[in-house]
Amino acid sequence: MAVDTMLKIALDAGHHRYTSGKRCLKSIDPAQTREWVLNDRIARLVERELERYDCTVLRVDDVTGETDVALASRVQAANVWKADVYVSIHHNAGINGGAGGGLVVYTAPDASPQAKAVQRAMYERVVEHTGLKGDRATPLASARLYVLTNTHMPAVLGEFGFMDSTTDVPIIRSDRFALQAARGVVEALVQVYSLQEREDTMTQERFEAMLAQWLRRQEQQPESGWSRMSEAAAAGFTDGSRPGAFATREEVATMLVAALEQKAAGV
Numbered sequence: 001m002a003v004d005t006m007l008k009i010a011l012d013a014g015h016h017r018y019t020s021g022k023r024c025l026k027s028i029d030p031a032q033t034r035e036w037v038l039n040d041r042i043a044r045l046v047e048r049e050l051e052r053y054d055c056t057v058l059r060v061d062d063v064t065g066e067t068d069v070a071l072a073s074r075v076q077a078a079n080v081w082k083a084d085v086y087v088s089i090h091h092n093a094g095i096n097g098g099a100g101g102g103l104v105v106y107t108a109p110d111a112s113p114q115a116k117a118v119q120r121a122m123y124e125r126v127v128e129h130t131g132l133k134g135d136r137a138t139p140l141a142s143a144r145l146y147v148l149t150n151t152h153m154p155a156v157l158g159e160f161g162f163m164d165s166t167t168d169v170p171i172i173r174s175d176r177f178a179l180q181a182a183r184g185v186v187e188a189l190v191q192v193y194s195l196q197e198r199e200d201t202m203t204q205e206r207f208e209a210m211l212a213q214w215l216r217r218q219e220q221q222p223e224s225g226w227s228r229m230s231e232a233a234a235a236g237f238t239d240g241s242r243p244g245a246f247a248t249r250e251e252v253a254t255m256l257v258a259a260l261e262q263k264a265a266g267v
């Protein structure tokens with residue numbers, strides 16, 4: 001597929017590394033993991049998992065986390081690039097050390113049917129992979145969030161669990177959760193936009209074909225100057241060809257018998 005027809009995905013890890021207040025609750029996570037760190041980890045994995053598909057990804061936040069890219073700049077980057085879909089990754093708060101929480105995916109109140117399709121697919125696929133269903137009354141929510149109302153393409157914002165929930169924090173801090181969540185996001189995009197796997201993706205069939213070709217090349221290697229091989233050939237145990245090839249049990253037996261016969265004959 002040509003580059004200009006590939007699906008363009010704008011990916012936004014919310015906030016930046018030093019955003020004050022946006023972090024896990026100290027009583028649950030003494031390290032007080034920052035929200036951007038969690039957002040970025042999922043965003044990176046989404047980008048990595050999307051490499052298998054015919055699409056292009058633009059990170060609209062600062063991937064180093066050093067600068068807090070303004071929401072207007074994030075949105076403008078996606079609009080100028082003419083992204084086909086905007087995915088913003090966040091983590092929630094508001095439980096204050098209580099239990100419960102879970103995933104919430106937002107669209108704008110006037111979201112297009114396609115944005116709502118991404119919202120639903122993202123919620124369903126992420127819950128399916130992570131189990132982070134939670135107890136939210138409205139997990140498919142709408143809100144006038146800046147990145148949802150100012151983008152010119154379908155846009156969704158996922159809150160991947162609560163950073164102040166005793167039940168969510170141990171889950172959302174794990175690498176396993178981040179990978180499962182990313183797979184859920186990617187599957188949702190694959191589902192809604194019918195993304196196809198790239199032709200250069202390594203498949204089982206391609207791997208086997210490459211392995212067979214490599215083995216054939218090994219067998220066809222010219223006679224090497226390896227002295228042991230030359231000695232064995234001179235002694236009549238082998239014809240000296242295909243030094244890189246495996247010997248069959250029969251060939252090994254033939255060589256052993258030849259060696260024993262020579263020994264018996266006192267050669």
Ligand SMILES: [Zn+2]
Pocket residue numbers: 014015022035090091092
């Ligand atoms: Zn956030």
